[in-house]
Amino acid sequence: MIEQDEFLKQMENLQVPGIDPPSHQQTVKMAIMNAERSATLGVWLIVVPCYFLFCVFMYYYSHMHSSWFGAMFNLLSGMLANKPYMDFLAPVLLVVLPIVCIIINALSIIHVNIRKVVPGKAKVKEFSITIKVKLWNLMLILISLAIVLTFIAYVMTENISIKN
Amino acid sequence: MKLNWFVRKGLFYRPVTLIGWLILSAAIFFAVYTFIDIDRQSHSVSDTLISFVFNLLIIGLFYTLIAFATEKKPVKAG
Numbered sequence: 001m002i003e004q005d006e007f008l009k010q011m012e013n014l015q016v017p018g019i020d021p022p023s024h025q026q027t028v029k030m031a032i033m034n035a036e037r038s039a040t041l042g043v044w045l046i047v048v049p050c051y052f053l054f055c056v057f058m059y060y061y062s063h064m065h066s067s068w069f070g071a072m073f074n075l076l077s078g079m080l081a082n083k084p085y086m087d088f089l090a091p092v093l094l095v096v097l098p099i100v101c102i103i104i105n106a107l108s109i110i111h112v113n114i115r116k117v118v119p120g121k122a123k124v125k126e127f128s129i130t131i132k133v134k135l136w137n138l139m140l141i142l143i144s145l146a147i148v149l150t151f152i153a154y155v156m157t158e159n160i161s162i163k164n
Numbered sequence: 165m166k167l168n169w170f171v172r173k174g175l176f177y178r179p180v181t182l183i184g185w186l187i188l189s190a191a192i193f194f195a196v197y198t199f200i201d202i203d204r205q206s207h208s209v210s211d212t213l214i215s216f217v218f219n220l221l222i223i224g225l226f227y228t229l230i231a232f233a234t235e236k237k238p239v240k241a242g
Contacts, residue, residue, distance in 0.1 A: 037232070044228040048221045055214065113217070134191055 031108050035134050041141040045101040048093050049147045069157050095151050098144035105137040105144075142154040167234040184234075191227045195220055218220030 060071040111130040118124050169184035170177040179185045197218045206212040
């Protein structure tokens with residue numbers, strides 16, 4: 001009987017662990033796309049523009065008198081000659097595919113979250129963007145950006161030189 | 165609808181069903197046909213190789229796009 005009383009006393013004096021919400025802020029951050037799959041497709045999406053730029057580089061290297069954009073122009077005009085489908089395919093291969101590569105790789109490493117900062121106040125919200133540091137995905141995004149910027153610079157230069 | 169025609173091995177996709185193998189065979193056949201066609205029209209070996217590699221990469225891109233859409237998806241944890 002005494003043992004039972006002691007047991008009851010012990011049970012009554014037990015301290016219940018408190019739940020502290022701010023200390024449980026770590027959440028599972030799921031990305032929209034799988035990072036490895038995106039990286040695999042990304043490599044294939046930028047391999048054609050990279051090969052084209054490599055050809056431009058070789059052309060530029062072997063024709064020292066021509067400029068970088070001049071070399072690009074000569075190669076593009078050579079590609080487009082007698083191939084009507086290339087008229088449509090060239091901008092898709094050289095600009096649209098790297099942009100698609102940027103999008104799918106960005107979707108695989110970026111996590112966006114909107115949550116209430118103060119539980120009572122619905123108007124106060126916090127918007128947080130998390131970027132996972134995945135080397136391959138980041139590298140593909142940077143290479144794709146460089147390719148897109150190169151072609152935008154080429155198009156702008158060509159338009160300016162034609163108008164002048 | 166789950167198709168599961170391909171399995172990813174690193175950068176490449178390996179067919180695992182008959183349709184997958186048929187797609188890979190068609191891609192290889194088209195690449196060989198392209199090589200013969202380019203070789204007939206070109207004037208030098210470098211001319212052939214430059215054009216063929218470009219076409220080969222485009223064929224590889226389309227094959228990968230098909231495989232990406234029809235691959236066996238990895239099982240999510242949890």
